[in-house]
Amino acid sequence: MKQPPLAAFFGALLAEPRKIGAIVPSGGRLARLMTSEIEPTAGKVLELGPGTGVFTAALLKRGLPARDLTLVELETRFIAPLQQRFPNVTVLQRDARELASCRAELGSQVAIVSGLPFRNMPIEVITAIVGGGFSLLERGGAFYQFTYGQSCSVPSDVLGELGLRAERLGRVRLNLPPASVFRISRIEE
Numbered sequence: 001m002k003q004p005p006l007a008a009f010f011g012a013l014l015a016e017p018r019k020i021g022a023i024v025p026s027g028g029r030l031a032r033l034m035t036s037e038i039e040p041t042a043g044k045v046l047e048l049g050p051g052t053g054v055f056t057a058a059l060l061k062r063g064l065p066a067r068d069l070t071l072v073e074l075e076t077r078f079i080a081p082l083q084q085r086f087p088n089v090t091v092l093q094r095d096a097r098e099l100a101s102c103r104a105e106l107g108s109q110v111a112i113v114s115g116l117p118f119r120n121m122p123i124e125v126i127t128a129i130v131g132g133g134f135s136l137l138e139r140g141g142a143f144y145q146f147t148y149g150q151s152c153s154v155p156s157d158v159l160g161e162l163g164l165r166a167e168r169l170g171r172v173r174l175n176l177p178p179a180s181v182f183r184i185s186r187i188e189e
């Protein structure tokens with residue numbers, strides 16, 4: 001049976017608020033900023049925590065071929081709606097903590113777009129996800145993350161341990177709540 005994406009969102013929010021970490025899906029302005037640096041012909045892109053698919057739709061709208069996009073979503077309620085809405089995109093029901101062991105399956109990526117609620121996660125989990133993500137990213141690849149806070153939601157200790165830096169791309173005041181987007185990249189590049 002088809003379930004509308006918003007019904008899936010509010011069902012998941014009521015059942016597991018810390019896993020969702022947002023009161024509503026991201027808005028179009030935030031989706032455009034999150035995807036603004038992604039060159040549609042550059043290669044494969046991984047999206048973590050797509051939820052209802054707001055960033056997925058923005059990536060496809062930029063011209064990214066559906067075959068170059070893989071979604072990693074843990075919450076069961078979002079899987080069927082994502083598959084129905086984006087039939088040519090690969091949707092994996094997977095914990096983003098497992099990324100480090102997915103290299104053979106996923107191959108190398110040019111960018112990672114993440115809607116994960118890092119502020120609700122322990123530091124070891126953030127380290128595993130971001131470290132695993134960078135094990136998949138090509139040289140020059142970037143990890144895009146939004147946050148409702150002022151600073152990057154990947155703690156500076158984790159960035160330092162992994163040899164990464166975070167730069168703010170911008171802030172979207174007209175999002176509910178207002179949100180900032182950070183580009184995380186390797187320091188040596």
Ligand SMILES: C[S@@+](CC[C@H](N)C(=O)[O-])C[C@H]1O[C@@H](n2cnc3c(N)ncnc32)[C@H](O)[C@@H]1O
Pocket residue numbers: 019020021022024025026048049050051052053054055072073074075078094095096097114115116117
């Ligand atoms: C804040 S919502 C963002 C949804 C969407 N990207 C947006 O911006 O509207 C967080 C998403 O991350 C997913 N998520 C949380 N922990 C996860 C994990 N360990 N692995 C994969 N997805 C996870 C949740 O199920 C949810 O879809």
